[in-house]
Amino acid sequence: MESPLIEEAHLLEQGIQALSGLLGPEWQVAQRPNKSKVLDALLEVRAEGDSTFTQLLVEATQAVPPRFVVERLVPQVQLLREVNHYTNLLVIAPWISSQARELLRRNGIAYLDLTGNVDIRVSRPAIIIHTAGAEKAPRSAPREHSRTTLAGTKAGRLVRVLADVPPPHRATDLHRMSGLSLPYVSRLLDTLADQLLIRRDGRIITDVDWGSIVHERVEEASLLSPGTYRGFLAPNGVPALLQQIARLPTRYIDGLSITGSYAAQRFVHVAVGGQLMLYVAPWLNVDDVADELGLLPVTKGADVLLLNEPDDFVRSRAEFVDGVQYVAPSQVLLDCLAGPGRMPAEGEALLDFMEHHPEKWRSSKNGK
Structure with a gap:
């Protein structure tokens, strides 16, 4: 198994190749020395024969949960814009969900995933790239840090409780009402928090976006599966x-x-x-x-x-x-x-x- 560092380097290499392919042969994408200790790479993008170029600071990551966008990437890009208005942030990942993509676009953060979801907008030189890729995560895409998903009958129970009973909740409340084990409930709540589908104040769940949770559940389930x-x-x-x-x-x-x-x-x-x-x-x-x-x-x-x-x-x-x-x-x-x-x-x-x-x-x- 490759180490995380090698995986990250491979992801970055694939992302640069994809960007070069989208821009075409008349553009140059070069990796420059990166002085940032927070981000993974610095790319310089320019058209051949043009002295104007843009810099893209790259965050190469295996997963992009919405909470990661809000809590890490948005503060980074705000700081970046205070330092240099012409340097942009580009997120490269194997796959980025529609919710995360919307958050990235809303905050002016460029993204590129290896399934073809791309949104890059640069004013100088003028670059606009927007393509659509996979709406669902490929099986080969790494899971986000919290691996518990909304698939299966156990998740269905918790989704029902979160819809039926208004917050506030503790994990122990949901454990009692659903009949599920407390460790499982805690893991699934971590997943929902990463997706910004619930909000917590300490250990208390204060807000539940139950409609979006239902939609996410449906992405993982089918009513009329063969043999059922x-x-x-x-x-x-x-x-x-x-x-x-x-x-x-x-x-x-x-x-x-x-x-x-x-x-x-x-x-x-x-x-x-x-x-x-x-x-x-x-x-x-x-x-x-x-x-x-x-x-x-x-x-x-x-x-x-x-x-x-x-x-x-x-x-x-x-x-x-x-x-x-x-x-x-x-x-x-x-x-x-x-x-x-x-x-x-x-x-x-x-x-x-x-x-x-x-x-x-x-x-x-x-x-x-």
């Missing part, structure tokens, strides 16, 4: 099926919970109908449920999907309406945004409703 659901046809239609569900024995009613479009339509109306999606708890067999409801298995044209419940937390704060169980709005939101077809549009409409009417769905501080 089966399609059926309701011979008498979905409205009749809902009435039929309400008459089922208690063990069925408790183990079936509606999500997706029909659950979203309790709060917003983007369109009518859609597929009825039902989570099936582990103590129920999908075939038995289908037989009990008289559903017909189909490979195309399904109007009912039976989904394997990934975690019993899916039913946290579920509500019974007309004898049928519906998952909580935060779970509906996650599922719609991660679903196919028109479901993401329904999810965005639901998110807008939830942001404007928190009193209609959010929990009290004690998680009830």
Whole structure:
């Protein structure tokens, strides 16, 4: 394994090559002696035959979490501009997230990642380069220092709690409400803090950007992964099926919970109908449920999907309406945004409703 110093040197070399390729053969990119003990390199960029040049101080880093931009790079560039208005800061990384790129652009910091996300704007000589690369981190890109991500059922639990229960929080509060281990909760909170998705005052979480956390979670999850659901046809239609569900024995009613479009339509109306999606708890067999409801298995044209419940937390704060169980709005939101077809549009409409009417769905501080 290469040492961090060698990795950094290799990253810098690749970044310089990429910049030279973008500028073309009529431009020169030369590395000059770097007197800065904070930044990694000093580049001089000039057009051939032109005495005018610009200097780019380079920060070559394996990861660029938004907190790194705010807490380290922004103060650096502010100091740099006080010393020399014509020297610019360029960040080179394997990959830079959209949130970090927005922060860099907002603060006038140039960036270049090895997937092709580039924004460099220099007034003298005039250089404007803006290209788009990968929106998601390549598998080869190094993880940020906090390696815990929003993928997996455990992260889904914490996302639900952060959405459902307003701050302030301590890690111990979230551990209790989610049933997750305290070390895991702490690691995931570090990740969210790096992304500026939560803000802390000491050990107290004072602010949660739960809408952005939900979007970040959806980037790591898919509602209808292969093998997690089966399609059926309701011979008498979905409205009749809902009435039929309400008459089922208690063990069925408790183990079936509606999500997706029909659950979203309790709060917003983007369109009518859609597929009825039902989570099936582990103590129920999908075939038995289908037989009990008289559903017909189909490979195309399904109007009912039976989904394997990934975690019993899916039913946290579920509500019974007309004898049928519906998952909580935060779970509906996650599922719609991660679903196919028109479901993401329904999810965005639901998110807008939830942001404007928190009193209609959010929990009290004690998680009830």
